[in-house]
Amino acid sequence: MTAIRDIAVAGAGPTGLAVALMLARQGRRVVVFERFDTAQPVGAGFMLQPTGLAVLDALGLTPAIQGLGQPIDHIFGRAAPSGRVVLDVRYSDLKRPRQALGVHRSAIFHVLHQACLEAGVQFELAREATAASLGRLSFADGSTSPAFDLVVDATGARSPIAAVLAQAQGSARRDLAYGALWTTTPWPVDPHFDERALQQVYRGAAKMVGVLPVGVRPGSPDRLATFFWSLKAQDHDVWVRQGLEAWKAEVRALWPETAALLETIGHTDDLVLARYGHHTLARPVADRLAVVGDAAHSTSPQLGQGVNMGLLDAHALCWALQTHADLDTALSAYAQDRRWHLRLYQALSLGFTPFYQADGRLLPWIRDHVLGKAARLPFAPRLLAATVSGLLLDPRRTGCAKSLRPA
Numbered sequence: 387m388t389a390i391r392d393i394a395v396a397g398a399g400p401t402g403l404a405v406a407l408m409l410a411r412q413g414r415r416v417v418v419f420e421r422f423d424t425a426q427p428v429g430a431g432f433m434l435q436p437t438g439l440a441v442l443d444a445l446g447l448t449p450a451i452q453g454l455g456q457p458i459d460h461i462f463g464r465a466a467p468s469g470r471v472v473l474d475v476r477y478s479d480l481k482r483p484r485q486a487l488g489v490h491r492s493a494i495f496h497v498l499h500q501a502c503l504e505a506g507v508q509f510e511l512a513r514e515a516t517a518a519s520l521g522r523l524s525f526a527d528g529s530t531s532p533a534f535d536l537v538v539d540a541t542g543a544r545s546p547i548a549a550v551l552a553q554a555q556g557s558a559r560r561d562l563a564y565g566a567l568w569t570t571t572p573w574p575v576d577p578h579f580d581e582r583a584l585q586q587v588y589r590g591a592a593k594m595v596g597v598l599p600v601g602v603r604p605g606s607p608d609r610l611a612t613f614f615w616s617l618k619a620q621d622h623d624v625w626v627r628q629g630l631e632a633w634k635a636e637v638r639a640l641w642p643e644t645a646a647l648l649e650t651i652g653h654t655d656d657l658v659l660a661r662y663g664h665h666t667l668a669r670p671v672a673d674r675l676a677v678v679g680d681a682a683h684s685t686s687p688q689l690g691q692g693v694n695m696g697l698l699d700a701h702a703l704c705w706a707l708q709t710h711a712d713l714d715t716a717l718s719a720y721a722q723d724r725r726w727h728l729r730l731y732q733a734l735s736l737g738f739t740p741f742y743q744a745d746g747r748l749l750p751w752i753r754d755h756v757l758g759k760a761a762r763l764p765f766a767p768r769l770l771a772a773t774v775s776g777l778l779l780d781p782r783r784t785g786c787a788k789s790l791r792p793a
């Protein structure tokens with residue numbers, strides 16, 4: 387019997403489910419507390435990068451998720467109206483090429499949730515955690531959990547538990563002006579859309595539209611796309627009042643080939659506004675508490691790393707708990723292990739996002755005329771591919787995550 391035996395995980399998103407699964411497979415008793423009354427995925431599709439896939443490899447879940455997802459070979463961005471290619475990142479340029487995978491959230495949820503049930507993880511639903519103290523969770527209904535050896539906070543970017551830690555550490559979440567409208571649509575039949583690419587079209591940095599193939603939902607043969615439109619959160623009301631047809635005309639003017647796809651969107655409510663924020667906990671651990679995933683660090687999804695970072699956190703935490711019998715030593719090892727990779731990617735996300743989502747003309751001009759040319763330098767394709775793959779300071783080669791090292 388292990389010393390750190392009973393673990394509470396708050397939040398059944400991809401990070402919480404991955405932590406719960408790994409800890410249950412280590413022979414610990416794991417209870418997941420989720421605020422929803424049915425365990426379910428939230429949001430649209432995303433890209434699993436080679437880093438996130440390495441964690442799923444270690445869990446033996448890659449074949450299951452590949453069966454539902456869509457392999458992605460490259461990320462392709464054009465400026466409108468010129469049509470100039472300003473972003474062309476190919477996963478084949480990696481030193482050891484590995485495709486990314488476009489997946490619908492329900493696919494990763496299904497695969498991780500099933501594996502958790504098989505591993506004996508218990509779920510308590512409709513349990514909205516409000517605080518964690520000395521191994522106990524407090525809930526919105528005023529109740530408190532029994533004491534656990536460890537609480538893992540995986541409640542996402544608006545975690546009330548991490549907010550207390552952030553305040554104590556003197557850091558705060560910063561809301562970003564731009565967010566995006568997201569929806570899931572049928573995969574467009576139009577041959578213009580490359581089924582192996584994330585495609586984006588930009589006008590300056592104030593307008594951006596994107597289409598990502600995300601494979602299928604579990605149990606359905608219908609192929610899907612995630613569609614997104616950049617929007618300032620403060621402009622959402624104006625956008626709703628403006629009406630769907632005026633907006634569709636604007637999108638069609640930017641990217642005419644989206645016309646058929648836009649026909650599948652029938653109401654403004656079909657598009658969900660995601661508000662972006664940026665925060666990084668200086669130290670994602672406290673007494674009998676570990677914070678993982680978006681609860682510990684969230685940012686704009688422009689670099690597409692969030693889920694992958696959460697999976698890496700899960701792996702690092704569980705590896706540290708397996709390696710160190712003493713809880714405080716294990717928590718310090720987890721925090722140390724993820725420190726530099728996380729800081730680098732948080733900084734890159736914060737630095738790159740304004741080139742794609744901002745007012746003004748200077749940054750998009752630099753993106754199109756300077757960065758676009760720099761991307762053609764001999765070393766650049768591999769560097770760009772490594773950057774979007776999450777492989778700078780390769781987390782598969784350092785610290786506890788050495789076990790993820792590719793063959």
Ligand SMILES: Cc1cc2nc3c(=O)[nH]c(=O)nc-3n(C[C@H](O)[C@H](O)[C@H](O)COP(=O)(O)OP(=O)(O)OC[C@H]3O[C@@H](n4cnc5c(N)ncnc54)[C@H](O)[C@@H]3O)c2cc1C
Nearest residue numbers: 397399400401421432433515542679680687690691692693
């Ligand atoms: C529009 C958009 C596009 C994105 N695209 C990408 C992409 O392409 N690639 C990528 O890697 N990442 C992407 N991300 C980021 C990614 O979605 C997040 O990084 C990821 O979902 C974080 O996972 P998580 O499990 O840490 O948190 P979440 O996914 O937020 O899950 C948190 C879970 O906790 C539950 N919960 C919340 N509060 C409580 C509470 N108080 N008590 C109990 N339960 C609670 C929630 O219901 C949820 O189940 C995108 C994000 C957005 C918003």
